Amino acid sequence: MIHRFLIAALLVLPSSQTFAASEPRSINVSGSAEIKVVPDLILLDVGVESRHAQLDQAKRSNDENLAKALAFLKRSGVPDKDVQTDFISIEPSYQYDYSSTKPQIYIVRKSIGIRLTRIGELENVLTGLLSSGVQYVHGIEFRTSQLRKHRDAARALAIQAAKEKADALAAELGVRRGPVLNVSESYAGGWWRSGSRWGGGMSGGQMAQNVMQNSGGGEAADGETISVGQISVSASVSTSFAID
Template sequence: MKQVIAFVAALVLYVNSYAQQLDKRDIQRTIEVTGSTEIQVVPDEIYFDISLKEYMKSREKIEIAILEKQLLQAVEAAGISKDNLTIDNVFGFGRNWVGSKKNPVEFLSSRNYKLKLQNLDKIDQILNAIDALGIEKASIASVNSTKMAMYRRQAKVQATKVAMEKATEMLAVIGAKLGQVITVTEVDEPNFLSSYKNTYSNSIMNNFMENENNSTDLNVKSIKVTAKVKATFAVL
């Protein structure tokens, strides 16, 4: 009986030892790497903010309706659908809030508009067609690409290839070869739409309007699409 117990105990120790050796061997036969990539995308959707403000001219108020009509006509004259122009916000201001509501002449309002463009080729034409004193500010709010989903997929594929190439190069140094992939995990990274903080004030817009030869020759800032993956491969 003692011999049987001793045999079983020895067998258990052997199995445990063998299992530990297998675990260690499995760990030694894998390599884990990361791969990342960045794609520069030219935007084909530009969201342009235009803020119009009522103002006094020789005791006469230039109303927001007049300025809005100028903006709408300028957008349509540039060959852009009026559906691309929306009101983003509305404000009101006056020297005396209570008194201003009693006296409409002293109460001035402003509206923020958002214009969707494919490029900036027509923006000079549009702004030049609006009363310069009625433009409070104008700026690029954000940019986007209609093919963003495709670019994100491409970035993930490239990041996976980078991880595979990195693992292959690392193993070659120690004379090992890359085996089959075990896992590939996407590492979440923020992909924000490019935003702009450049705002042109009323005084700058006045100078802009005075120059009829203004043109936009520079490209809009590109969008950075990034991807990162973590991959585990077997080592041969």
């Protein structure tokens, strides 16, 4: 019985060595690239807030301010399809004595989502909204409508970087880069956003100033204080090449 066991073990061992020897030698590398593009799409998120001891009055005041903001957007030529009410809240606020069952005031809030395709009108739209019942600028997001195109361009540069890195490694080792064994990709960027929600400590003109300071790049036209700057689109690839 002992001799049979040893023979079986000896027969299995060569097959394991043969399998290990058949694994291809490879070089594993990664490449990344980043491109800068000028945004051609802006998403605005603004809010209207009203406070009053009477619920009906708080709601009426909020509706009036919201109507003024929507009327301004229509006069400015923003299409109806690019304007949407995306948040509604009615909140009773009580005194510090939580045993009180009667609200001290009612807070009514509504937000409007706006899509701007005429980038040069950003400052005029912001100024007009803040003069037409809007108290909060929750967010300003710069985007590119050609995200797929820019991602493809960044990926091509990342692949080229990976190939050059693999060639450099192979040359140092005295071998040659062979065919691709596997590859994976990832992406980031394509937008830039600044903002806060209700009571986040940033509203109105302060929000606009923050965007101007942080968007970077790109000069504003004469008299304008907001620059749309540039946004980043990046791609990374990880790949393995066989060694010839």
